[in-house]
Amino acid sequence: MGRQVLFASVPAWGHVYPVLAGLAELVRRGHRVRCLASGSFAAEVGKVVEVVPYESPMDSARAELADMGKVLPLLLEETRASYAELERAVGERRPDVLVSDVLATSGWLLGRARGIPVVRTWPVFASNSEFSLHQDYQSRKDTDESMSAFFGAVASFLREIGLESEVSPEEFFDNEAERNIALFPREIQPRGETFGSRFTFITPCVRPAEQSPELAWLREAKPLAVVSLGTVFTDNLDFFRTCVEGADRLGWHTAAALGAKISPADVGPVSDRVLLRAKLPMIDTLRHASAAITHGGLTSTLEALAQGVPVLIAPQIGEQRGVADRVEALGLGVRLHEPFTPDQLADVLKQVADDTAMAERLARFSQRLRNGRGPDEFADAVEAAFPA
Incomplete structure (x- = not known):
């Protein structure tokens, strides 16, 4: 008998394309799969799975993603918007498992709040105690002042959703699940040999050719x-x-x-x-x-x-x-x-x-x-x- 799967995504093709074939395989196996998708992504996602529509701040403020100083506040806005829609979707039909993109913190948080198993997907390099993308490659432009303001805003959001005693602002910022899928081979991952059984490295799910007029x-x-x-x-x-x-x-x-x-x-x-x-x-x-x-x-x-x-x-x-x-x-x-x-x-x-x-x-x-x-x-x- 098929199970219920809910996928929490973000509106970024580099995060959506690598999972579509995997979600399609779950459907082929008889599972019912729903996927969070904002306006410009809903049509493509809807060809594969059932869409949970929402209005994404990331989708409407795409230019801000190029300014690394604005990324964290924008991700918090994205989490607020997507958490509300995911909460409604879970209320309508509770999933057996929540699959959550690494940037879709809303999925990880909702799993914690409702006791639903979470699988985290990583279309970007994963981090552990041996390798950190943020520290090893300075992937953001943060200051003590900006991080203090960000953590304060996160703490307020955690209070709003009743998780302030279970999740710290630091965990919101840097976390993994008990189960994680890295959407690429282990040898691509820096210090890949140090990632244990909580991480499954897979062959990439490359999308098919378009057969285009070009x-x-x-x-x-x-x-x-x-x-x-x-x-x-x-x-x-x-x-x-x-x-x-x-x-x-x-x-x-x-x-x-x-x-x-x-x-x-x-x-x-x-x-x-x-x-x-x-x-x-x-x-x-x-x-x-x-x-x-x-x-x-x-x-x-x-x-x-x-x-x-x-x-x-x-x-x-x-x-x-x-x-x-x-x-x-x-x-x-x-x-x-x-x-x-x-x-x-x-x-x-x-x-x-x-x-x-x-x-x-x-x-x-x-x-x-x-x-x-x-x-x-x-x-x-x-x-x-x-x-x-």
């Missing part, structure tokens, strides 16, 4: 450099211009995802070897790519590696510096240090393209990812948390 162009684009800065840090016009020019100097094609802040006209006149879009059909594009030039988001990096594409990472924040370090350590790509010139980028592209040893490592790693049981591993880990 396929005709992509099939003829050889060699092809894919350029993207994700969905948050997308207003670096010089970065896009430099990448297009650098690839052009080698006679390569370029497909660039510019985001919502930069238009193709901003990049300037380009040749017919260049495809500029606000958003690319990324899996279609990567399947035809020779290299990916990226910010180093973990999800987008894994999507490239799953297609056997070397990644050139220009990190924008601390977490992405960590991804770049792991990719270099595994010999699957290189880190770019900004600012770089078109000539310097062209040199790096050529070196990577000519590196046969890297190509062999990529082939082995991508085969492992493509042949893995990611959705099954995800569903197995969630089912293990069901009460007897």
Whole structure:
């Protein structure tokens, strides 16, 4: 007999895409799965599971995510909004297990409040006593004053929901569950060998190809450099211009995802070897790519590696510096240090393209990812948390 699963998410594609195939597998196994989803995410999520709609502060204030000083207050606003909707959803139909994204603290808190088993999902590097993303890579710009104000606001929220005696403000900020799913292989995780049985590392659940109208162009684009800065840090016009020019100097094609802040006209006149879009059909594009030039988001990096594409990472924040370090350590790509010139980028592209040893490592790693049981591993880990 199927069980009830409620997934607490945040409106960020790098956190949503890695779990959709796993949630779909739970549905295939006969479980009833609901997922928190804000307006711009509801349609995509609704193709896979039942949507619990809500108004997300993160969805309507996406530009603030680029300012690391505003991230924590915004996450607290997100927790307030999503907690209220999750509480209603639990009241309507109590789940057997709450699956909660690492940024969806509302799910973890509601599990504590209602005594519901919680499984935490990590689409970003996990932390333990041996490794901390915040400390090792200084992923935020906090001051004593800002943290004091943040912890005070958290304490007020915990009082409102009746958890002030069970959860400290520090736990709100940095916590894990009894069961955690890291949505990537253990060797990607810094100090991965130090994570014990509370963490299950799985093969990534890479989304399927889009079969987009751009396929005709992509099939003829050889060699092809894919350029993207994700969905948050997308207003670096010089970065896009430099990448297009650098690839052009080698006679390569370029497909660039510019985001919502930069238009193709901003990049300037380009040749017919260049495809500029606000958003690319990324899996279609990567399947035809020779290299990916990226910010180093973990999800987008894994999507490239799953297609056997070397990644050139220009990190924008601390977490992405960590991804770049792991990719270099595994010999699957290189880190770019900004600012770089078109000539310097062209040199790096050529070196990577000519590196046969890297190509062999990529082939082995991508085969492992493509042949893995990611959705099954995800569903197995969630089912293990069901009460007897």
